[in-house]
Amino acid sequence: MTQSALILVDIQNDFLPGGALEVPDGDEVILVANQLIAGFDLVVATQDWHPINHGSFASQHPGHEVGESVELAGQQQILWPDHCIQTTFGSELASELNTNRIQRIFPKGTDPLIDSYSGFFDNGHRRATGLADFLKAEGVRRVVIGGLATDYCVKFTAMDAQVLGFETVLVQDGCRGVNLSPDDTSDALKSMAAAGISISDSRQLI
Numbered sequence: 001m002t003q004s005a006l007i008l009v010d011i012q013n014d015f016l017p018g019g020a021l022e023v024p025d026g027d028e029v030i031l032v033a034n035q036l037i038a039g040f041d042l043v044v045a046t047q048d049w050h051p052i053n054h055g056s057f058a059s060q061h062p063g064h065e066v067g068e069s070v071e072l073a074g075q076q077q078i079l080w081p082d083h084c085i086q087t088t089f090g091s092e093l094a095s096e097l098n099t100n101r102i103q104r105i106f107p108k109g110t111d112p113l114i115d116s117y118s119g120f121f122d123n124g125h126r127r128a129t130g131l132a133d134f135l136k137a138e139g140v141r142r143v144v145i146g147g148l149a150t151d152y153c154v155k156f157t158a159m160d161a162q163v164l165g166f167e168t169v170l171v172q173d174g175c176r177g178v179n180l181s182p183d184d185t186s187d188a189l190k191s192m193a194a195a196g197i198s199i200s201d202s203r204q205l206i
Helices: 028-037 131-137 150-163 184-194
Strands: 004-009 043-048 069-072 075-078 104-108 142-148 167-176 198-200
Touching (some): 028 142, 043 131, 043 150, 184 198
Parallel strands (some): 004 043, 004 142, 043 104
Antiparallel strands (some): 069 075
């Protein structure tokens, strides 16, 4: 049975340079991801997969702008540009990513009424994506996580993995942050370390 799995979080066109929700230097995670993929028997990916009217989009809240916060389904929600809309080019995994080795892709953010930063649950922990059950069925005890973005979807995926009982490793050089505020990525790394998540470098894992 597989003991370790690589989770690639949201390495999608809309998060790359020129995308609708561009993560600075987001394309730099692709090379790291491809190097890591070669060393794992089990590789999975998450994919933001939003309906066109998703409630996290600023366009759905007249009078509000990107970066503002509103309440959505009882959760505080940062408003984002329209991004990763189902079946669009922006929602596709990056073409340079070695998707041949990805055994399964877990869509998230599919409910227009609530966002889903984590690859495991929506933001209210009301509905699971099936990722945890899949990993446990495969005998996974340790997960290694990289992707986009450090301060949002990567962080929440890693935090949930740790709470679910997986030994969790974050590949720091395999992630990039949005940084709506300058310290968001560094704060996210501190929060993950404080939660018991190992912060590593791809060179230690390859």
